[in-house]
Amino acid sequence: MYKLKPVFSVPLELKNTCTVYKLKNLQEKAINVQIKSKNVNDDMELSNEGIEVLLNKEHEVLNKLMQLEYRLSKLNFQFSDEKDNLPIPKIPKVSSMPYHIVQKKHHKKTESKINNDIKNLIKTDIVVFADPENPPYSLLALPILWPNVSWDISYHIHSSVKNDLKILKTIEIFTNVSSKYNNNTTIKVFVIWQYNKPSPKIVKSSTDILFGEVQLLRLFNHNLTTETQRTVDQTNSDKILDLINDINCSTNDRTSELYNLITDSNTILDLKNIALWSLLYKKHNIPPNIEKWIEQMKNIIIS
Template sequence: MNGPNTMYRMRPIIKLTEELELPKCMYRMKNIQQAYLNNRLEHQLSNETRPTSISEQVKKFLKCPLPEMTALENRQEAILAQLADLKNQITALRGQLKQSAAPPAVKETNISRSRTCNILQNGVIHDIVINASPKYPPYSLVALRRLWGDSLKLGVRCHIHSSVLQLPTNLENFLSVISDDCDQERSSLLNITLVWKDVGPDTELVVSPMKHITIKGEVNILRYLSRLGPPRYNYELSNDPAVSSRLDSLLDTCYSLARCRTVKERQSLIHSLNCCLGKSQFMAGGDGISIADIAVWSVFRQIKVEPLQDLSGAMKNWLQHCSQSLKLDS
């Protein structure tokens, strides 16, 4: 015999030709055998699709989206949606207000004018310390005090540093003019303490005594004070950039003229100033004294251009006119 053989084959006793209708009970039990078969089938399918090598597992891991990246993308989409909504609201408001797409240009001069005029509007008292050498008196302070007048009262007090033994006699006129009013300091909004100190031609304005920050050069101090003073004397507020640039160049020339070491260099700079004045009445070309006139007038008095052989006829008339206008004899 090669294998098991059935001796008898039984015939089915009952033949089910039709599907039986099961009774509808209140509670119906699950088919235990069918659930077991389904679990085995799912397990076999999972084993077939599971990667067998490490490289396949890495590829599958890289293809899976990270939750952090998904959250970041969702956040970005939400922000973009908010920006789009905000843009639509602004467009709707612009249409209601009947405004153009381009906002109206705001003049920078108005902004600068409001910032510059704070010292006059707020009434805040400013105290400034200036160190100057008796050999290079800051005549520009006298000129500013005369020029500003009651529009911005300027008070000046003088002190002598230990590095200066005695003031020269040629400063008597300067001191009498700059401190002629004892009550000026009480009502002034800008108080300057002038310390006579051996600092050479580099007049210093102490901005921060704690940090030892100084502004050197009389023309640079003039730039600083012009921003604090009345707006009409601040050349930086001019609507014409060419005028502001020209005045800046004149101030730089005065800065170099006060530090000349040779006669030839001084004559060259004075000739440049003669050309700038030309046939005009003032250095800025207007009808009144400007910061440039004050700077040139002060440096001429410091270097003592006498007997004025280097000055043109127009420059001599200009110098005399400035001295008379500022009420300080040359």
């Protein structure tokens, strides 16, 4: 009916000085937990939405780092303890990979000069995924082209490759190479026989991947051959290598276009002849004069 005035005022919170410890408000704790979980969900949603942007940023940064590394490699700075600063190479792990180990020694045949860019090949191991149905025979010529380099080339068979006797017969010509010289510049190449197209696939890092046998030869030529040797007839050589690569990647049979690039007396081991030989060695119905040239190159490379 009417409101009475309080006789004395009572505080909203009573403090008892005799308690051992004070209990927290359970309702307030539950409210805080709900608020925190909601914030966590919001953060997760934001991170999921922005993950693609972050990956793109990371890819841009990695590309810039690779460009800077390439530019720095062109400068002839002498760094102290360069070997200690190099990252430890990681051997690629492939599950269920039985492989045959046959050691093959390549003796020094000719004097060849090597440029300082070889450090680009020894910082990390090179992995080559090669299709056994389209083997890159130019791998056999690497120790012959650069005999003064210490090579460590090993071949492995992936579990996805079936036990096809014809396939195994084809790739048995590829044997492990271990050539050591008085230097610390060993180039390690891991070749994995695996059905994949395009072949071969050359992996130097997660951001440095090449495709094709011509690109494989260019990679080693760029980092191993001296500047003077690279500039001689470079334009003509690049045109021929581009033509070989185009014909190899073409869906039409353009093998006859390669015949004009071959002369019976020209059996020099250069990039053009090795790329030509590797491509034609896998072809059938070759003219007799071309077959003779292929056999001559085979006797030089496969001894």
